[in-house]
Amino acid sequence: MILAICIDDKNGISFNKRRQSRDSLLIKDLMETAGERKVFIGSYSLSLFSGYEDRITVDNSFIDSAGDEDICFVEVTDPSSFIDRINGIILYRWNRHYPSDKKLTLDMSAFKLDSTEEFRGSSHELITREVYVR
Numbered sequence: 001m002i003l004a005i006c007i008d009d010k011n012g013i014s015f016n017k018r019r020q021s022r023d024s025l026l027i028k029d030l031m032e033t034a035g036e037r038k039v040f041i042g043s044y045s046l047s048l049f050s051g052y053e054d055r056i057t058v059d060n061s062f063i064d065s066a067g068d069e070d071i072c073f074v075e076v077t078d079p080s081s082f083i084d085r086i087n088g089i090i091l092y093r094w095n096r097h098y099p100s101d102k103k104l105t106l107d108m109s110a111f112k113l114d115s116t117e118e119f120r121g122s123s124h125e126l127i128t129r130e131v132y133v134r
Contacts, residue, residue: 026092090131
């Protein structure tokens with residue numbers, strides 16, 4: 001699977017079991033980056049994908065369901081427990097510091113940075129997309 005996840009400047013991914021932020025242009029970028037690949041999300045993320053319902057698979061056990069090249073958008077779960085399943089990472093950086101109580105603790109040493117792109121979001125002046133490959 002290819003993990004897609006958003007983090008703040010201190011690797012925060014969620015606060016009190018809730019997303020830190022939402023940005024419609026980030027979701028648009030993710031869907032464009034996905035191309036024809038399947039995009040799996042949990043039911044918690046469904047509200048972010050309005051307009052893309054025909055291109056996503058909502059499955060709360062998507063970590064087990066996703067294939068090698070499928071994209072799994074993770075919001076409130078630290079993916080360290082399923083690192084062996086991850087073939088690549090699409091890492092979105094909010095470029096802000098939000099309150100967080102859950103951090104990304106994923107050991108990135110098995111991955112190599114493949115590309116970086118910055119873009120303006122709908123609610124963020126700058127979002128950075130980093131793509132890592134195993």
